[in-house]
Amino acid sequence: MDMIELMYQENILDHYKNPHNFGKMENATVHHHEKNPLCGDELDMFLMIDENKKIVDVKVHPTGCAISVASASMLSDEIKGKSIDEVKNMTKEQILEMLGIPISPVRLKCALLSLDTLKNSTLIFEKYMRK
Amino acid sequence: MLKTKTIMDVETIRKDFPILQRKVHGKPLVYFDNAATSQKPKEVIDALDFYYNNYNANVHRSIHQLGEEATAAYEKAREKIAEFINAQYEEVIFTKNSTEGLNLLAYSLTSGLKQGDEIVISQLEHHSNFVPWQQMAKHLGLKLKFIEINENAELDEESIKKNITKKTKIVSIGHISNAIGTINPVEDIARITHENGALMIVDGSQAAPHIPLDMKKIDSDFYVFTGHKMLGPTGVGVVYGKKELLEASRPFLYGGEMINEVKFDDTTFNKLPWKFEAGTPNIAEGIGLGVAVDYLTKVGMQNILNRDRELLDYAMEKIKEIDGITVYGPKERASILSFNVKGVHAHDVSQILDSEGVAIRAGHHCCMPLMSVLGISATARASFYLYNTEQEVDTFINAIHKVKKIFGV
Ligand SMILES: Cc1ncc(COP(=O)(O)O)c(C=O)c1O
Numbered sequence: 001m002d003m004i005e006l007m008y009q010e011n012i013l014d015h016y017k018n019p020h021n022f023g024k025m026e027n028a029t030v031h032h033h034e035k036n037p038l039c040g041d042e043l044d045m046f047l048m049i050d051e052n053k054k055i056v057d058v059k060v061h062p063t064g065c066a067i068s069v070a071s072a073s074m075l076s077d078e079i080k081g082k083s084i085d086e087v088k089n090m091t092k093e094q095i096l097e098m099l100g101i102p103i104s105p106v107r108l109k110c111a112l113l114s115l116d117t118l119k120n121s122t123l124i125f126e127k128y129m130r131k
Numbered sequence: 132m133l134k135t136k137t138i139m140d141v142e143t144i145r146k147d148f149p150i151l152q153r154k155v156h157g158k159p160l161v162y163f164d165n166a167a168t169s170q171k172p173k174e175v176i177d178a179l180d181f182y183y184n185n186y187n188a189n190v191h192r193s194i195h196q197l198g199e200e201a202t203a204a205y206e207k208a209r210e211k212i213a214e215f216i217n218a219q220y221e222e223v224i225f226t227k228n229s230t231e232g233l234n235l236l237a238y239s240l241t242s243g244l245k246q247g248d249e250i251v252i253s254q255l256e257h258h259s260n261f262v263p264w265q266q267m268a269k270h271l272g273l274k275l276k277f278i279e280i281n282e283n284a285e286l287d288e289e290s291i292k293k294n295i296t297k298k299t300k301i302v303s304i305g306h307i308s309n310a311i312g313t314i315n316p317v318e319d320i321a322r323i324t325h326e327n328g329a330l331m332i333v334d335g336s337q338a339a340p341h342i343p344l345d346m347k348k349i350d351s352d353f354y355v356f357t358g359h360k361m362l363g364p365t366g367v368g369v370v371y372g373k374k375e376l377l378e379a380s381r382p383f384l385y386g387g388e389m390i391n392e393v394k395f396d397d398t399t400f401n402k403l404p405w406k407f408e409a410g411t412p413n414i415a416e417g418i419g420l421g422v423a424v425d426y427l428t429k430v431g432m433q434n435i436l437n438r439d440r441e442l443l444d445y446a447m448e449k450i451k452e453i454d455g456i457t458v459y460g461p462k463e464r465a466s467i468l469s470f471n472v473k474g475v476h477a478h479d480v481s482q483i484l485d486s487e488g489v490a491i492r493a494g495h496h497c498c499m500p501l502m503s504v505l506g507i508s509a510t511a512r513a514s515f516y517l518y519n520t521e522q523e524v525d526t527f528i529n530a531i532h533k534v535k536k537i538f539g540v
Contacts, residue, residue: 003156004482004483004486007482008479008483013537013539038494039493039494039495040495040499040509041478063508064508065477065478066475066476066479067478104482107478107482
């Protein structure tokens with residue numbers, strides 16, 4: 001398998017074509033929209049968070065390339081059922097490991113849009129909790 | 132290798148571009164990202180090298196042999212560029228790139244405007260010919276209007292007439308759209324602009340590399356282009372301006388070089404073109420652009436234009452045979468092929484093409500307003516130049532088939 005086939009392996013393309021937890025949420029605790037200005041990839045993330053700061057439901061609505069959509073889809077699976085504290089410090093490395101494919105430096109932004117969206121969602125949530 | 136019908140010998144030209152020998156991911160490089168930046172012939176690369184190795188010195192100020200050689204070469208480049216666009220020597224101002232040129236004009240030309248005065252651009256503009264006007268309008272209370280495109284992605288004639296009126300002070304239009312290749316009727320727009328007593332600027336970033344230019348014929352008041360897209364180095368661009376207008380305009384950058392006499396209470400400015408060139412310029416790059424212009428002239432701009440058409444027609448025919456391809460832009464276009472593959476994002480198209488050695492661009496092409504008019508967020512764009520071949524187009528087409536295979540579309 002060459003690099004490109006490794007990158008666009010079936011798993012990634014499945015997530016791209018049928019993203020998990022796809023859609024929008026009416027009464028989300030936090031809804032955050034993030035855009036990658038360089039390439040125009042966009043992601044809407046909706047989190048339903050209970051009183052124990054647990055993410056009980058998540059919806060993602062990505063538009064963009066296979067890498068950014070697959071990353072959003074996989075991350076939505078990853079964080080569902082976890083607490084905000086568990087996910088707020090997730091790292092770039094964890095995302096890359098989750099994707100499990102070689103990502104060139106120029107595509108890093110695509111891969112990490114989901115993480116940026118998640119981080120900003122958790123920040124918004126914590127700011128709101130403090131009030 | 133297919134024989135070309137033009138009198139240009141592409142194989143000979145290719146030998147002048149060392150980078151075309153390199154391999155990418157083990158495959159021969161197919162460089163179709165010329166609208167972003169062109170490759171450079173060896174002559175241009177050597178000119179930079181030769182300058183630094185032999186006569187590096189500051190221009191216009193150093194009274195010694197090296198300084199004189201550097202100044203002569205730098206000013207000779209200006210002369211060649213003036214000839215290339217049929218303008219006078221004083222009308223050629225060196226900038227860093229088109230973006231700086233358009234900002235220079237946006238700052239200089241709006242300084243006398245009043246609240247409510249109107250500036251007209253179009254929906255096709257590159258952010259460089261969009262954001263400066265938008266921001267000047269915002270700060271000075273000017274009104275920014277947009278000429279709309281019709282269903283063929285050409286500037287709508289009615290919209291041109293409707294937007295350019297007696298209230299208009301400045302019209303700034305791209306000659307060729309970098310996103311979809313539309314060639315705009317800048318001569319007609321210049322005439323309409325002048326009938327209304329306004330100033331006409333043309334962003335010629337995509338035109339200067341591809342079509343013969345004659346400033347007298349276009350008759351715009353200003354014309355802006357960037358060296359790196361026309362075989363020249365990065366870091367050098369040009370603002371052409373009609374002499375009397377440049378003389379009447381305020382400088383944009385202040386500092387050394389652009390002055391005549393500086394006293395504690397005021398400064399008089401240098402004569403044209405140096406009035407607009409503050410500070411030490413990109414000397415080697417300016418000289419390099421002169422060499423690039425020599426190269427283009429040697430090949431012949433009309434030959435380049437004919438060859439562009441030939442290659443574009445070939446690519447269009449081939450790409451249309453593929454299912455699920457949408458091509459954006461008008462039928463009559465410059466050598467820019469903007470497209471999408473159904474079910475695949477442009478980034479992924481670009482990434483997979485890269486694995487076959489094919490370099491294209493994917494994204495909004497610095498034209499986000501246009502993308503929103505077209506109702507898309509990105510396209511894949513192949514853009515051709517004088518060293519590209521039909522064989523390379525075939526490689527590109529095969530690579531699109533690979534995209535479709537990987538994505539199962
Ligand atoms: C139509 C157009 N205008 C302006 C520019 C800006 O050129 P530069 O980045 O060299 O300033 C470009 C190129 O990117 C362009 O294609």
